[in-house]
Amino acid sequence: MAKWGMVIDLDKCVGCQACLVACKEENNVPHGSPEEQKSRRDIFWHKMIAVTSGKYPHVRVEVIPMPCMQCDHPPCVTVCPAKATFKREDGIVVQYFRRCIGCKYCMVACPYGARSFNYKVQETKPYHRQDDPPDRKSWEPWPFPTRTQGVVEKCTFCFHRIDQGLKEGKKIGIEVVPACVESCPSQARIFGDLEDPQSPVSRILASRASFRLREDLHTLPKVIYLSRS
Amino acid sequence: MGEKRRMENHLAGKKEKGKTFFDLSRRKFLKLTAMAGLSVGAMGIQQPSKASPSQSSTGFGNKAKGKWIPTSCLNCTARCGIMVKVVNGNAIQIKGNRSSLISEGQICPRGHIGLQVLYDPERILSPLKRTQTKKGKGISPQWQPITWDQALEEITKKLRSLQESQKPHHLLIFSGLNSRSHEDLLFRFAEAFGTPNLVSGEGLELESEKAGIWMADGHFDLCAYDLDQTNYILSFGADLIESSPPVARWLRKWGRLRREKPIRTKIVEIQPRFSLTAAKSDEWIPIKAGTDAALAMAIAHVIIQEGLFDQKFIREWTHGFEAYRQIVLRDYAPEKVSKLTGIPSETIIRVAEEFGRTRPALAISGKGATAWPGGSFTSYAIHCLNALVGSIDAPGGLLYEEPPAYRPFPNLPRDEVAKRGLEQPPLDLHGTENFLAARIVTNQVPKSILEGKPYPIEMAIGFNSNLNMVAPGCKQWEEALQKIPFYVHVAPFISEMAEYADLVLPATTFLEEWGYDHSTPGAGFVEVRLKQPVVKPMGNSKPIGDILFHLVEKLPGGVRSAFKDIGESTAGFVRYRTSSLVPWEEFLKSGVWRGPDYQYGKYARIFQTPSRKFEFVSGNLRVLQMKKGRNTGEEKIAPHYSEVKWAGDEGQYPLLLFPYQPLLTFGNGSQNYPWAQEIFLPMQGVGWVSPAEINPETAKSLKVKDRDEVWIESPFGKIKTYVKVSEGIQPGMVCIPWGQGHTSYGKWQKGIGCNPNEVMGIDFDSISGQSAFFNTRVKVYKA
């Protein structure tokens, strides 16, 4: 069984945030508003943080694009009382909206702030995607075209793309990648099978210095960053 | 341990000799990772959404099949090739067109935001007529919908009367960000009608950069850069990955420059503010604002003194090197320039040596360095660095891109009225004593309107322009717009400029119309993209091309016949003009046509100067000066640094206003797009705002704290925003992003943030007519 992972090269990344927008576009993630940003209720499956250090003129800022880290030891799964959040066999941590009781334990447990709560009934937009969601027979209700108020949601590694791609016999990581990977103009992101030593992700990890966020927590993220130097 | 390594360890939560780099507790991490890190300051938000939240659970097929249509983006001047997915008549997804090689098939985030441009709920969908006679900021025009027939009738009546009274030049046309095909039609229209007054916003962008290049080699245009092969980049305030055209090309090539070449390209960003580009570069050199020319000359000093220049190129293909060498060696020693620029002389020497020794190397100038009085000479000085290291028309260097050879227009029919109109002096005074080499002096126009000189303007039509928002000194524009007796605004939205219109015509967005487009120079080779409608025009909106074809129908013979035999409609026109390049069926399918690969080393024909060589002392400028009976001597026509002329007295206004251009509002007149708004400032981790960033030292001396509300006041006015204390800002400066402070339309933009142009002084580079953007002094105090 493949274990899907994502590599983000901070040396190539230009901090343009195309990944953020493409994720919203792909998954109908609703846009926020000034009020929602102030109260931190705007929903992002993928976000960007800026970490600043040093004093003028020796200042440094590292901008870090962050999807869900797809932890291999996901604390969000451990704490979910309803078993709504779980890890698939291929390592992707997903969320069953039908089971989610909206207790937000997972949001508290996630050390990366990867999760968002659906505070309101979301508007439907003319540009919302109506095509190719995951198989509705097993997944309804699903955030597109409509969302469910009162549940927690997060990045899915675009598993609908992967599942569909596998069904069509496509090469995952080459012909089929998550939306954020596809949209990255500097091509700073690579997706693929971490278990396969020949996959582009494994090969680049073998050749460059890399790190994961908060390694000390032993969450074992499957989103791995390549260092700038 | 290097700063970089430490940062990564700390992000990874690794301990460093018993202590963490700084205590990154889980709470702190969460705080950082929450998008909204700051208070949102002074913003009044419009009424809550009118659209009722609806959750339709039916109607969407699970397997609705879509179609990908190739077309061209128009959210900035890069005009990238895009693919749009359309399902059930709705556009739902945008990605780059892989056949477009300008950006290797990639697009910037704004490309995706095209969906919110198209489906902006506040678009205007019918022609509107003003019923309020008074015009002014904050005065509601009280729009009344009218029919297209009524609107066109009113416009043509006025246009006819201008022709009949033999005053076609009293018509002024503004062109904002439009497709090349629409620009070409507007140009044709102006010429056939007989007005020399077709004014674009280009005088606000990079005219001084172009003029600097022209002084050296005769090309009044931007250069392209051979990014696949260059090994060193010195960027003078160019903000390469935020606002350097063509944007998407830079975003894509950055990945290549870092990790997809045998040698990693070193990138050095020189500017007073620690921008995103500076953060992503290998080195940031903070420089005292407005002294880039001095630095470029000091770098030349080191290169010449140490003999690091390309002897062969200098000997064979340049002119005036000896005079330049003497000026550089006499006046620009690193120690002396160090005092001017605030950069240690060791740094100047080191960077100059790196630049001189690494081949190929590129020096790139940007708005931050050249949008100053005297900016042409800064651009000239930077351009000369490329000549020194032999990077002219060479692999890894500067390239001279030629525009695509569209099929020419038929000859204009002879028309005496039009001919006399075109002979009138232009309203923007380009080419006159004030602006010797200028092609367009955008910000002179309001002054000429207000003075009624050289003649009064009786009517204006603006196509997607928003000059009272994007030009320095917004007030001057507001007054000028008030004075125009009849103003027609053509755009999909009610922008700040539309508020002054007597009539508004609803134009389509770029996803609903035909056109052809090509980028600003960047790649070296040319590429033309087809723009085709991916969805039906919304409401009663019409493409600008169609509007023009309709208009000329009702105008006198000369104008009407100028639009004959060029395809009869917008789509036909696109087909007509591109027929010299590519068969139509093929173009429809791929959406992209590309010209031949770039040829290097065309020295025998590229230099359009008196000596037919690259000139270190500008013969082109000398010729122009002589024509005007002026002779200023060699020193004044060679690259040089001159001290900045500041607007505002230093005692009263101690700080420098240094605005900057974030990617998410680059080249765009509107900001009513939540996807762009919520992630507006990535370095600060906030959206929906435009804070005034200042150094902690400055904050201390001003007795203001982070998030304090403040006034930014210049001799020309004041704006209110909140303070963001930041280590990335040079002491003594105030940095505010461009793109916010809208006062018109759209609940996602109106009343959000502030617009630094409102308090800016009006000044120009006298050679190119470029507007100065950075030489205004301000004071900051608590609101």
Ligand code: SF4
């Ligand atoms: S990043 Fe957060 S949400 Fe994602 S798997 Fe890890 S703990 Fe769960």
Ligand code: SF4
């Ligand atoms: S993998 Fe898919 S869901 Fe996750 S951040 Fe990327 S685009 Fe969003």
Ligand code: SF4
């Ligand atoms: S799209 Fe790519 S380059 Fe842009 S911010 Fe995301 S990871 Fe970085």
